[in-house]
Amino acid sequence: MLIKLILLALGVWIVYRLFQSYGRRVKREDAPKNETGEDMVRCAHCGVHLPRSESIVSHGEYFCTNEHRQLHQK
Structure with missing residues (x-):
């Protein structure tokens, strides 16, 4: 029973980390470039x-x- 609970928690943690990593990658790609134009x-x-x-x-x-x-x- 304890092993199943640990495996479930580990699985949830892995899924959470994957979503977190994907979210950071999407934000980085969508972020505007640091182009500071001048008149x-x-x-x-x-x-x-x-x-x-x-x-x-x-x-x-x-x-x-x-x-x-x-x-x-x-």
Whole structure:
């Protein structure tokens, strides 16, 4: 009787672990990738697109280099 109870508990535990493992695998596959996109802006002088964090802002306009900022203001 005790052996049957132990085997039943072991079987329940194995089934529980299988479902738990499957659930983790499904969540991992469905999880969105860590793609942290950044806004792109266009250089007011040459038209090149670049990330906002790499651009130079002057008078509300974006530039790819300081030289283009100076040329555009002339």
